[in-house]
Amino acid sequence: MTVMNMIEALNSAHDVMMGRDPDIVVMGEDVGYFGGVFRVTAGLQKKYGKTRAFDTPIAEGGIAGTAIGMAAYGLKPVVEMQFADYIYPAFDQIVSEAGRMRYRTAGEWTLPMVFRSPYGGGIFGGQTHSQSPEALFAHVCGIKTVIPSNPYDAKGLLIAAIEDPDPVIFFEPKRIYNGPFDGFHERPVTPWAKHPAAEVPEGYYTVPLGKAAVAREGNDVTILAYGTMVHVALATAEEQGIDAEVIDLRTIVPVDIDTIEASVKKTGRCVIIHEATRTGGFGAELAALVQERCFYHLEAPVQRVTGYDTPYPHSLEWTYFPGPTRLGIALKKALED
């Protein structure tokens, strides 16, 4: 075990897998010599050579398209999209091509590949470095979408994603790269070093896709969260002394319905939190699933705590960010109704 922050854990996942599998190639903007703007791919080019970790032109559609071709050849590309906000030029290649290749060829061509991308706000990135587009990928066919919330999961999930036979979108909440930010932005952030999930094995291990984790057990209300919002949920429950059960979804497609259902049936109340915009967000899907399966166990309407349906603003970052105050109001409502 070594203490790692999320960046180090993700870097270690790359390193472990590139060492085990010579077919893995890492590509993206600035990922080669420099090691990525967030340093996730640092040292890989030096260790594995220029043809296994290399810089690409600034063309996300070209990165995705060529990576698909490499996967069709038989390589396993692990692609970095520098910011999730930049992924849209690659949308056609990811959605129409990667996501449907197995289906349209009845399994003749398959694409084991990972699209990694730092996502989410809280870093004063303005509207082009803060978005959370996970629902766009959850809505289409043939793509798994994974969002870790801590270093241990980040490494284990990324290794599982690399080994998965299908394309995986892997969104990394960049606000928690260096520490478990809980939304109390006026307080200093504790580094990962003080968190138990920063104890990361140096070698190979996996955290299975499609399995949620119970981040905190509780009896009065279930909070469904992923990424940074897991820490917002934990802190809010702690601050307000609420006996909340916090479910860290970890994978949103396929989502772990059994864990969600068991928790909501136990608590009878459910609050969903995500940073992405509200309308058509993944929270809407979760709310629908919960009411379909747990309607007769529900004591109160399901609440959604989300970003607003506006672009992510720069100066009003903390007004936009769904932090402990917004979650606290929703929890109160869910518990009082």
Add this chain to the structure above:
Amino acid sequence: MTSSNERRNRPALSLHVPEPDARPGEEVDFSGVAIPAAGSVARPDINVAPADIRDLPYTLIRVLDDDGKAVGPWDPRLDADTLRRMLRDMAMVRVYDERMFRAQRQGKTSFYMKSLGEEAVAVAAAHALDRDDMCFPTYRQQGLLIARDYPLTEMMCQVYSNAGDKLKGRQLPIMYSDREKGFFTISGNLGTQYPQAVGWAMGSAIKGDSRIAAAWIGDGATAEGDFHNAVTFAGVYRAPVVLNVVNNQWAISSFSGIAGGELTTFAARAVGYGIPGLRVDGNDPLAVYAATRWAADRARSNLGPTLIELFTYRVEGHSTSDDPSAYRPQGAGAKWPLGDPLMRLKAHLIGLGEWDEERHQQLLDQLGEEVKAAQKESEKLGTLGGEAAQSVESMFDDVFAELPWHLQEQREQALAEAEAKRK
């Protein structure tokens, strides 16, 4: 809208919307098409610097002259057996196309696309490439499969989405896929295959393989960002790939001017990327063969990609859903000055004393019989219409390697719905 009234002394701007030379009811006029004499274009060594052949994208590489003789430095000097095999493959594409077009009109499938007049583009390239080079085609390169001996019955079963369709009825007719024949699955989202071909070629280079990739795109789809992405990446990494632009001058109803063809040639796009660009008479099978071979040899020698414009003409409609008489003069294809690729190769072989009218008729009869027999065979496995050949359950297979819970649940719902419909 802001008015510019206060700037009345400035000239009014006007928008140019390109318009083809002739519309329905008008005479088509190809007299403006510049056609250099066959054999007049120099053939550089494959290791030439792209900067030294910047004239090639603006001319037209031709081998067969008006008398059917092969002339000039681009003559690939093929033996008679290879020439006859190319003739046979092009004729087979034509016979097959005609048969399947008719099958669509008879209601046996939903859709079909012919490649009449463009057969050389795929067939000659297939002969110039190695059999294990990977092709990333558009929907009009069925000639690749035919030249690589893919069974006609397999193609027909795909067109019919029947019980024999190995793609399980998932794809629109003619969107074939065959990994073993080096034929990448066709996408209906035009242009996507172009960067994929480059990526495949990069993969081959990363692994120190010797196979190269070849891709095709239409003149219309060169306007897609995927084209720019593909050629950029191909140039940057010197990917071993042959990038073909099939300029058949029509993208459904839009003439090539709408894709930028009024301003320059499609081959000339190569100049800006610093790679060689060849412009080739796409109706001259020997020229297509020679250019493909030149580009393939470059790719195989780690000299990188080549962009080849194949100048041809889409003689028929875009597909069975299209009627070109609504937007261009009828019979325009028959007047195309670069002729019919099949007839040109036939004339060449006759000129060599290696072919005659009688053998040609025998060939056509024999191909007709082969296609008819294959059709009979494939129709035993069904045609499109009525009940689908595939089970309801199969609809949920292959979305992922394993069926996740939500698709299991939806599969049960679909089965219940199918049961309810039966009652």
